[in-house]
Amino acid sequence: MRRSPALRRIVPAIAVGALVLAACGSDDDAGESADGSVDCAATIDDGVLTIATGEPAFYPWVIDDAPESGEGFEAAVAYAVAAEMGYDADAVTWVRTTFDEAIQPGAKSFDINLQQYSITEERAENIDFSLPYYTSNQAIVALEGSAAEGAASIADLKDVKFGAQVGTTSLAFITDVIQPNQDPFVYDDNVGAKAALEANQIDAAVFDLPTALFVSAVEIEDSSVIGQFPAETGGDTDQFGMVLEKDSALTSCVDAAITTITDNGELAAIQQEWLADTTGAPVITVE
Amino acid sequence: MSDRSTRRERYERARRRRSVAIATISTIAVVGALVILVPLTPGWERVRQAFFDGDVFVETFPGLLSAFWLDVQILLWSTPFILIVSLLIALARNTRSPALFPLRAFAVIYTDVLRGIPVILLVFLIGFGVPALGLSRTWANPLIWGSVTLVLSYSAYTAEIIRAGIDAVHESQRAGARSLGMTSSQTMRSVVLPQAYRKIVPPMMNTFVSLQKDVALVSLIGPVEILRQAGIDKATYANFTPYVAASLIFLALTIPCTRLADWALARQRARTGATTIA
Numbered sequence: 001m002r003r004s005p006a007l008r009r010i011v012p013a014i015a016v017g018a019l020v021l022a023a024c025g026s027d028d029d030a031g032e033s034a035d036g037s038v039d040c041a042a043t044i045d046d047g048v049l050t051i052a053t054g055e056p057a058f059y060p061w062v063i064d065d066a067p068e069s070g071e072g073f074e075a076a077v078a079y080a081v082a083a084e085m086g087y088d089a090d091a092v093t094w095v096r097t098t099f100d101e102a103i104q105p106g107a108k109s110f111d112i113n114l115q116q117y118s119i120t121e122e123r124a125e126n127i128d129f130s131l132p133y134y135t136s137n138q139a140i141v142a143l144e145g146s147a148a149e150g151a152a153s154i155a156d157l158k159d160v161k162f163g164a165q166v167g168t169t170s171l172a173f174i175t176d177v178i179q180p181n182q183d184p185f186v187y188d189d190n191v192g193a194k195a196a197l198e199a200n201q202i203d204a205a206v207f208d209l210p211t212a213l214f215v216s217a218v219e220i221e222d223s224s225v226i227g228q229f230p231a232e233t234g235g236d237t238d239q240f241g242m243v244l245e246k247d248s249a250l251t252s253c254v255d256a257a258i259t260t261i262t263d264n265g266e267l268a269a270i271q272q273e274w275l276a277d278t279t280g281a282p283v284i285t286v287e
Numbered sequence: 288m289s290d291r292s293t294r295r296e297r298y299e300r301a302r303r304r305r306s307v308a309i310a311t312i313s314t315i316a317v318v319g320a321l322v323i324l325v326p327l328t329p330g331w332e333r334v335r336q337a338f339f340d341g342d343v344f345v346e347t348f349p350g351l352l353s354a355f356w357l358d359v360q361i362l363l364w365s366t367p368f369i370l371i372v373s374l375l376i377a378l379a380r381n382t383r384s385p386a387l388f389p390l391r392a393f394a395v396i397y398t399d400v401l402r403g404i405p406v407i408l409l410v411f412l413i414g415f416g417v418p419a420l421g422l423s424r425t426w427a428n429p430l431i432w433g434s435v436t437l438v439l440s441y442s443a444y445t446a447e448i449i450r451a452g453i454d455a456v457h458e459s460q461r462a463g464a465r466s467l468g469m470t471s472s473q474t475m476r477s478v479v480l481p482q483a484y485r486k487i488v489p490p491m492m493n494t495f496v497s498l499q500k501d502v503a504l505v506s507l508i509g510p511v512e513i514l515r516q517a518g519i520d521k522a523t524y525a526n527f528t529p530y531v532a533a534s535l536i537f538l539a540l541t542i543p544c545t546r547l548a549d550w551a552l553a554r555q556r557a558r559t560g561a562t563t564i565a
Contacts, residue, residue, distance in 0.1 A: 103337075103525045123525035126337065161424075163509065167522025185429065185509030186519065192415075196509055199418035200427045 040085045042249035043111045049087040051078050052110035055096035058190070059214050060274050061116060067094045073210070073274035074114050077133050080266055081112075081242075084257030085250075099167060102243045103127050111250055113243040116208065118169040127246055130254040132239035133267065138173045139212035139228040139281055140204050141220070143197060148204035149226055153285050154178055161185070163193045163202035169238045170206040173229070194220055208238055210275050227284035336526075343528040347520040351529060354516035355536050358502045361434055361512070365502070366495070368438045373445035378475070380446070381453055394446070401443035406501050409436045414508035433505030441498055448490045452483035489555060492548030496541050513537075 043049055053074065056065040062072035070079045070089070082092045095110050102113045103126055112130070119129045140157075142148040148160045154177070162184040164171040174184045185202055187193045193205040197220060207215060209228050216223045231237040242258075244251050261267045325331060379387075380394035401409070413436045418427035456479050464474040506515035513533050520529035 099522065120523075120525075122523055126525040166515065166518045171519065172523070183511060186506070186511050186515050187509060188507060192508070195411075195415040195419075196429070199415050200422065200424055201418055201429055201509060 040250065040253040044108065045093070048091050048093055049082050049085065050093045050095055050109070050111045051082070052095045052097045052102065052113035054115040055098070057115065058211065060210050073134070073270060076270045076274060077267065078114060080261050080270060081254060081257040084260050085253055108245045111244070112254055114240070116240050117243050119239045119241040120169070128244040128248050128251045129241035130244065130251065131258045132241050133258055134240040134271070136208040136210065136238045136240065137228040137230050138170055138206055138238065139209040140206055140226050140284070141197070141212045141216050141223050142204040142226050143220070144222045146203045146226070151227055151284055160203045163187060163196045163205045165190050165193060170208065174206055190215065197223065209281065213281070225281040228281045229284055338527045338531055340526055340528045343524050343526050344532050347529045348532050350520065351513050351516050351532050351536060354511060355513040357510060357512040361430070361437070361502045361505055362499055365434050365437045366498070369441045369445055372438060372442035373449055376442060376446035377449035377453060380450055383471070398443045398446055401439050402447070406436065406440045407504055407507065409440055410504045410507050429508040430505065430510055433508055433510065437498065437501065437505070441494065444494055445491065448487050448494065449483065452487035453479055455486050456482045485555070489548055489552040492544060492551060496544045496548065499541055499544065500537060
């Protein structure tokens with residue numbers, strides 16, 4: 001049913017009023033660590049930047065599931081961005097969310113959320129994305145002797161049984177680009193895909209390249225990254241962005257921070273430190 | 288005499304009409320309040336956009352419906368196995384010969400353990416664990432092991448229902464049959480089980496409705512059925528409408544079954560002479 005014009009105006013006004021009240025109600029003890037810019041101060045808790053990541057957060061994005069240490073690519077990026085926004089390390093709090101929590105309507109428990117969210121047009125209709133802080137290739141992990149071994153082009157992968165995590169661009173890459181003859185299996189998380197590889201239920205799993213390298217090197221014995229799909233060979237690259245509430249006042253501030261650390265080389269240095277070995281995997285051409 | 292009974296009938300008709308009128312008015316009041324009040328909440332616009340997006344619904348519905356076919360297939364091939372296994376377990380538990388004690392003990396352990404573990408955990412443990420022992424690709428298929436999990440878990444529940452049904456048949460029935468010269472197994476087959484089956488139809492229907500929903504748990508180990516398809520669509524559109532669509536599809540199957548269960552229950556009450564007090 002349609003609401004009357006008057007109500008349309010009143011309801012947002014009530015919502016804004018509630019927000020203002022909530023902001024007034026919170027403690028002011030954190031002090032003014034924001035750099036004075038109005039946009040950067042609009043956090044859910046005054047003077048504190050609340051950053052969310054997954055539960056658990058995985059290597060190499062966060063080391064030992066402890067983002068507070070600043071170790072791991074996303075943890076380091078988060079602190080670098082926070083610093084540019086005017087929040088030093090003491091003014092950063094971490095919370096954990098699932099994918100769903102980040103996109104559901106209503107008040108958010110975080111200011112920014114980073115857990116390898118790929119930027120897509122459809123998602124951007126319901127949430128705000130920052131500028132990308134990382135661009136990843138898709139990559140294939142398989143066990144020794146797998147049907148996918150030795151593949152040099154997409155044509156070699158048609159009869160491979162694939163697995164991937166639900167909601168990832170890796171899954172979209174399988175169904176849209178590789179288009180294998182058998183439907184892929186889909187799992188809640190990468191751990192499921194790993195279990196299925198070990199249980200001989202799939203031939204190969206698709207991850208973003210840094211995850212693939214970690215999975216093959218540490219988590220699954222006798223597995224290797226048998227190929228990656230760089231953009232220049234026709235592959236779909238995955239751009240990771242931070243998630244904010246739709247139309248968040250902070251988005252422009254976060255974008256400015258990411259632009260700064262991209263331009264001054266800090267982002268590249270962080271990438272070099274945590275994701276250095278992503279260049280070694282063999283390349284598979286798509287077209 | 289006939290005049291009085293007619294007046295009574297008139298009175299009862301009036302009472303019935305009054306009940307119907309009150310029920311109608313209160314239903315309209317509740318539904319009306321929901322329809323008017325919910326859209327007034329400050330978050331309604333966001334909720335409508337996230338859960339009731341018409342475009343997303345239209346785009347995802349056909350895919351969800353075809354994914355639902357896999358749920359129905361799993362349901363259809365699992366149900367007969369559940370009935371067979373649960374009957375065997377219930378019978379094992381009802382054996383009385385001292386020599387068969389190990390069988391009774393097995394039946395008790397089977398129901399205790401498999402009923403005590405959440406289905407969702409069993410799906411992971413069996414679905415990934417058993418194939419990892421080194422099965423061939425054909426036999427490692429998660430559809431097989433997902434279905435096996437459902438059969439194990441649900442047969443444990445159903446065995447208890449059947450056992451309760453058997454216990455509800457009065458001991459004198461057994462004694463009567465034995466005194467007529469029937470063997471123990473003849474007694475069970477021809478006297479006890481037919482009476483037990485009638486008693487357990489309503490709870491069995493309930494369990495069947497529950498199974499219809501738990502079939503979706505097989506998706507956790509790979510197969511893309513309706514719940515997983517909805518999850519994929521949700522992530523694609525960052526929108527929960529596919530979950531609403533999937534719920535509607537589930538309801539289209541479960542509501543007729545629950546109605547059938549209610550009907551079976553009502554029929555049983557009528558047959559056993561139970562009275563209804565408003």
